[in-house]
Amino acid sequence: MNTFGHIFRFTGFGESHGAAIGGVIDGMPAGVKIDLEAVQHELDRRKPGQSAVTTARKESDTVEILSGLMDGVTTGCPIGFIIRNENQHSSDYDQLRTAFRPSHADYTYTAKYGLRDHRGGGRSSARETATRVVAGAFARQALAHYGITIQAYTSQVGDVKVDADYTHLDLSLTETNAVRCPDAVKAGEMEQLILDVKREGDTIGGVVTCVIKGAPAGLGDPVAGRLGAQLAGAMMSINATKGFDYGMGFAGVNMRGSESIDLFRRDGTMPPHTLTNNSGGIQGGISNGEDIYFRVAFKPVATLIQDVPTIDVEGNPVTWKGRGRHDPCVVPRAVPVVEAMAAIVLLDVMLLDRAARI
């Protein structure tokens, strides 16, 4: 299954070491003037080789739009696009014809399909997330018509954590450093930690926090389409994710109901707003007009630049000689992916909401 969404739908394809990755954006509303440089800019935020804390692999990640636009405006027809793969070192992966790396998809894909594309992780490579970034960039431009903006940032790397909540941060600083953390001091610590880990041939995890502003009340759908459920599903489909929470999240477990409820401002203004936002902008599965915010936990990826004891496809012990060009911490490059997935979900629920009332 490679399709996200219900009526705004994105279907992606492609492996890290094939000819190209790409996809089809279907259900894009007609009449949106598209800024293609802004689309490419999102890809540039995700692309490898952008700084010392990311992989050294080089890909220009240039998107080619093949359909669905006329004179730069969406026509309502599906938008096909491709991104050519460029910097392939397939021979880096020759050992993988026969070896299963620990905590990778090598064994699980083989178990599922009876075979796998061993080059660069095949479809399990995070490379495919570039196509989601393209779809998200289109969604984002439609959302801008409604005043909805989405901004994510790195809130934790290893044990370096931004203590302040997002309302006390200047999110416009996010892109001013390589780790994408709006707290400059923490950003420096995070960067140092990643470089240390990289030097050891090791990896480290982190957390991305995402904030959606401007969403009107009424988005999402009871029960199966709860907005929190849709965001959770979208985020947990990103490679290397292990957890998701929104609003008070896991921390809310320790709270009393009386502490955590979000009282309405009683100033007579309508639509109503709340004094606090422990709900994270979603109540009963539907947005309430406050900021929607959530956290996504990323594991330390399993691609070490070390020798690792493992097995081959027949169960024999072998040593995986980790090499190649990999991210010591995926979180900085995951920030635009989280935003893209959030945009895909938000546009879908915005469009679906139009059908809620006669």
Next chain:
Amino acid sequence: MNTFGHIFRFTGFGESHGAAIGGVIDGMPAGVKIDLEAVQHELDRRKPGQSAVTTARKESDTVEILSGLMDGVTTGCPIGFIIRNENQHSSDYDQLRTAFRPSHADYTYTAKYGLRDHRGGGRSSARETATRVVAGAFARQALAHYGITIQAYTSQVGDVKVDADYTHLDLSLTETNAVRCPDAVKAGEMEQLILDVKREGDTIGGVVTCVIKGAPAGLGDPVAGRLGAQLAGAMMSINATKGFDYGMGFAGVNMRGSESIDLFRRDGTMPPHTLTNNSGGIQGGISNGEDIYFRVAFKPVATLIQDVPTIDVEGNPVTWKGRGRHDPCVVPRAVPVVEAMAAIVLLDVMLLDRAARI
């Protein structure tokens, strides 16, 4: 949207104060002998009024199966069922015709639909989860054919937390106490905490941990159908949930890749198994044959038995006089709901997996 699943699909309906709740289970494989008492037993685990830590509301929650079985065996045709609502005190909710309770769905449903069923929370009531329990009970009986079992338990209430991980617990003790915690000492503390909170007219949150055993390697689908994403979406669709993580989860953020990778046992046996299970049984979005385990965070519900300052539908300040019969902590009754949703997802991916290979 009230449908879960792709080819094993459950569509539910019903409000807490209508004539009945129910649903349609579609895609149930033919040829499964159904133990209807076991289905009712799952409902009994979820039903209100079962102990001092739950709401005092009484519902027999008797399921009536209307189709899809012959001589007690599934025919492959859809299984329709209803559960009559019985113990309705609609007048408890008269004030809600005009008031919005804080952190409820009162305002968000009104924003979405232009009106709402104010009686008992309408469709936003957790009462609808009873229908998911029925669907899950059918799924569970199909999964039993493959040796897959699902067991959840309460692992945290407020700050009372089971420290041991599930592999050190005797999960067969889960049903021996009212809070559904297999650690008897912690269970006692949890129960006491809930009773204290209840006495104050307040509520408290908690965590349910769920363990799936016997799932073969190969379940789940790359990218949009990643098993972790599907479980996350299913769990976060349950009322009052605020977070989800699996395997090492949020705690993995602090680990190094070299600590967290799950090395294969190198004993030559196939299919392979791992020495540790930080992955939580899922690698690259696909099950690897180890136990699948995850946690779901539940907030303290917003239904207080206190006076709460709020607003009415026109924005005027009013006082919500909390009353009625509510759960001070939803976690004990959420345990069978988590299991049911896990069963729905697992059967769906089991059936989908059959199409993966020629």
Next chain:
Amino acid sequence: MNTFGHIFRFTGFGESHGAAIGGVIDGMPAGVKIDLEAVQHELDRRKPGQSAVTTARKESDTVEILSGLMDGVTTGCPIGFIIRNENQHSSDYDQLRTAFRPSHADYTYTAKYGLRDHRGGGRSSARETATRVVAGAFARQALAHYGITIQAYTSQVGDVKVDADYTHLDLSLTETNAVRCPDAVKAGEMEQLILDVKREGDTIGGVVTCVIKGAPAGLGDPVAGRLGAQLAGAMMSINATKGFDYGMGFAGVNMRGSESIDLFRRDGTMPPHTLTNNSGGIQGGISNGEDIYFRVAFKPVATLIQDVPTIDVEGNPVTWKGRGRHDPCVVPRAVPVVEAMAAIVLLDVMLLDRAARI
């Protein structure tokens, strides 16, 4: 698969000889005042035993609405409903435990599921179409808000055919006779033919023509969602159908393009209209604002009241002793089913269309 539609969705359940049939209407827009008598009226048009040309089986077909309405108005939440089965003569079907009737679903269900509900055809019985009529009746009431009306009629039974096209008929006469044909003379001939066929214990086929008025231009979706494709799929899902065409249909094969194109009226009025309507109201898969009309062919059903040579489940020759209470011609009762399916499709495309533009 028992779900129709994309965002207005109907999921049905039930066999002819179980406790009840029913379903869930999901995606019904909020704010529609429902006339429940009108819903029941549609069921009465479909119910058995209504005249000499239909089966003598008696079912009151009383619908019970279980959810989704408050004070008679749709809330946006799913509408669950059931219709109890009443007049079951299961013993009529005892021979079917072991025999396969020719041209029935007896063998094909067994091939698919490994077993079947032999009582009254189980899920393959046209009885399930009663649930579609309920869903269609709800859809129709939403469509009325937009001025869209749907009317079908019997245009052929055996070789008795209404020669005039619908624009020359007074469709308000459709319900004035038992066969539902607005041409009184042809209606008489059809009725006589059906009674003759019935006397012989035989059956006869026919054609239902359906006309949708008031649909605005712009409904339907290019390629997979073409309106003609959606109507074809919906109609061909009705029991006993063998063919579908719309506009000039099969007859258009013999025409030249120059004869068949629908020239625009050149009177300067906008939106434009056409001088002819060979297109049947759909061009390029999308409605053009003219009447949408189509035909559905129904075969003579295979349930004869005669002895028929056939085989049992082991392949041995046996004689099927046809008995029971069956329709000699399904067309008169299929008229409201065709209308219901048309309404389900139309409301779905109306709601989807709202997402087409920014």
Next chain:
Amino acid sequence: MNTFGHIFRFTGFGESHGAAIGGVIDGMPAGVKIDLEAVQHELDRRKPGQSAVTTARKESDTVEILSGLMDGVTTGCPIGFIIRNENQHSSDYDQLRTAFRPSHADYTYTAKYGLRDHRGGGRSSARETATRVVAGAFARQALAHYGITIQAYTSQVGDVKVDADYTHLDLSLTETNAVRCPDAVKAGEMEQLILDVKREGDTIGGVVTCVIKGAPAGLGDPVAGRLGAQLAGAMMSINATKGFDYGMGFAGVNMRGSESIDLFRRDGTMPPHTLTNNSGGIQGGISNGEDIYFRVAFKPVATLIQDVPTIDVEGNPVTWKGRGRHDPCVVPRAVPVVEAMAAIVLLDVMLLDRAARI
């Protein structure tokens, strides 16, 4: 909506005058050795400029596969592909910036989207069917594993009709003439008719008959997933179609049940077969193991090489000066498209059927 299928899914994109058309084939089972020349061969059967009876437009229609194969074998991952557009005469369409052609999608797309790509019909052009042919070619190679073959042919052009049913024809002769009719005499008449019509700048309709052999009993799904409904929806999504019937089809309306039922052979062999096949291989919505056959009616296309009175976007009378390179009869090139759509449906139901039983 640009996606076909449930678990074998094809999503296409592209306009006739953009950079490329293409698509994503998702759910292709792993382990199928793909003959890429056979894929290209199917495209060659559909491509323009292949004979005197088709458009003179030249496109090499070369498919480029971008993902989903390793060493020529499907990996279970999505297959992305593109076909570059080459022979574009966009200036042929300049008048269409302001004119609506009769019986085209010019007005309906504008009504739906507020704008349209006027070049070559944009997405409404039959050019997109080339992408379906690619998807169908992959499906066909998977179906070959199960011994299922699909063959279509031209059975009627205007009033020239093949009288014999397909069982009396040698379908291996289909590709021996330009019109794709296995009856050589009729083929000659059809060809002459098309050339006559072409000379007049006019167009003519026709019928494609399709035969599926080797499908086992049990394919398709009751109610919404009836095989006849799925085939109808797929076929009626092809450009220029106006009708579909299967088995006895519209002609069955005149038959008695006693004439039309397909009696089982009573020779004791299992699985059972029938003496006749008026059912067209489908009973109760599910295949019965006999040949599946159906007919698709194509209208005379609306693109005339004549002057045609019409209106512009403001409703003013203008003359459409038909020119360009168009098919006088689409039927010969529609044959491989019908086959492709049949293959897409069949593979989907084959894979879905695996989930029918425990």
